[in-house]
Amino acid sequence: ETGVTQTPRHLVMGMTNKKSLKCEQHLGHNAMYWYKQSAKKPLELMFVYSLEERVENNSVPSRFSPECPNSSHLFLHLHTLQPEDSALYLCASSPVATNEKLFFGSGTQLSVL
Amino acid sequence: QKEVEQNSGPLSVPEGAIASLNCTYSDRGSQSFFWYRQYSGKSPELIMSIYSNGDKEDGRFTAQLNKASQYVSLLIRDSQPSDSATYLCAVIFGLLYNTDKLIFGTGTRLQVFP
Numbered sequence: 001e002t003g004v005t006q007t008p009r010h011l012v013m014g015m016t017n018k019k020s021l022k023c024e025q026h027l028g029h030n031a032m033y034w035y036k037q038s039a040k041k042p043l044e045l046m047f048v049y050s051l052e053e054r055v056e057n058n059s060v061p062s063r064f065s066p067e068c069p070n071s072s073h074l075f076l077h078l079h080t081l082q083p084e085d086s087a088l089y090l091c092a093s094s095p096v097a098t099n100e101k102l103f104f105g106s107g108t109q110l111s112v113l
Numbered sequence: 114q115k116e117v118e119q120n121s122g123p124l125s126v127p128e129g130a131i132a133s134l135n136c137t138y139s140d141r142g143s144q145s146f147f148w149y150r151q152y153s154g155k156s157p158e159l160i161m162s163i164y165s166n167g168d169k170e171d172g173r174f175t176a177q178l179n180k181a182s183q184y185v186s187l188l189i190r191d192s193q194p195s196d197s198a199t200y201l202c203a204v205i206f207g208l209l210y211n212t213d214k215l216i217f218g219t220g221t222r223l224q225v226f227p
Contacts, residue, residue, distance in 0.1 A: 042117065043157070043201070043217040090156055099205055099215035100145060104156035 003027065006091050006105035013081065014113050021076040021108045023091030031097035032074040034066060037088040037107070049074060050097035081112045116140070117204050119218035126225055132189040134221050136202030139183070145205040146178055146185045151220065152198045161187060192225045199223070 004025045013019050025032060034046040048056035049068040063085075065077040074091055088109050092102040118137045126132045134148075145164055149157035163169045163176040163185065175188040185204070189196055199220040206214045 040121075040219065042219050043203075045215065099213060100147070101159055101162065102149075102157075102215075104158070107156050 004091055004093055004103050004105035006108055008108055009106065010109045010111075012111045012113065013078070015081060015083070017081075018077070018079040020078065021089055021091075021110075023074040023076075023105055025072055025074075025091075025093040025103070025105075027093055027103060029093035029095050029103070030071055031094045032068060032071070033092040033094075033102065034064075034074065034076050035090040035092060035104075037090055043090070046076075048097055048099075055097055078110075081110075083112050086110055086112045116206065116216045117202055117218035119200075119202050119221045121219060122222040123224045124221055126192050126223070128192060128194060128225055128227050130192050130225075132192045132196065132223055132225065134187040134189075134200050134202075134223065136185045136187075136204075136218055137183055138185070138202075138204045138206075138216075140204065140206040140216075141180075141183065142207045143180075143183075143204045144207065146176070147203040147215075148174075148176060148187045149201040149203060149217075150198045151201060157201055189223075192223075194225045194227055197223055197225050 007022045032049045036044045046060045047066045052068045067075040088107045090107045091105040094102050116139050148161040150160045151157040161176040163178045169176045173190045177186045199222045201220045202218040
């Protein structure tokens with residue numbers, strides 16, 4: 001596989017569920033990101049990892065918990081979400097954590113009921 | 114004022130015409146500028162980056178940057194229906210935050226009709 005792959009593509013969960021989003025990059029990049037995309041809003045950066053170390057956490061609620069076990073894999077653990085958390089969650093990678101030249105995965109469309 | 118501002122559109126142009134997409138930004142210290150294309154139901158894809166004032170051409174795409182006016186644009190020549198997508202402007206902000214931060218606009222939806 002090449003590029004950035006995300007699973008699942010679609011996820012429906014209740015507010016009491018716990019689920020995880022998975023991202024894997026095959027580009028040899030050192031930085032990985034989680035973004036949230038809601039209708040009519042700009043892409044919002046949630047987390048940045050550089051060589052498995054979290055370098056940015058943009059005041060994201062604790063019900064979103066990231067994990068980066070190595071430079072190729074990134075997870076977003078979800079628990080007790082709210083309906084307003086329904087959005088497209090995009091994973092991205094870049095050669096280094098300078099935010100430049102992001103390569104995005106196909107995203108997970110999340111619906112919270 | 115929005116940090117990165119774009120007209121949401123839709124911008125409708127006939128096939129073969131030039132599409133002009135505009136973006137303004139609020140951080141005077143910004144040095145890096147990007148255009149991403151996002152097809153409906155797909156993820157954003159980087160199509161252009163520009164760092165210096167003036168024009169940068171890549172095939173049918175030309176990015177234009179004017180730092181004094183805090184303005185960046187994307188021209189698409191000979192527009193094709195396959196160019197129909199949302200175009201996101203993104204700027205790395207350096208002065209307004211402690212660290213460099215990539216800020217996206219909400220995007221302009223382009224429709225190219227045959």
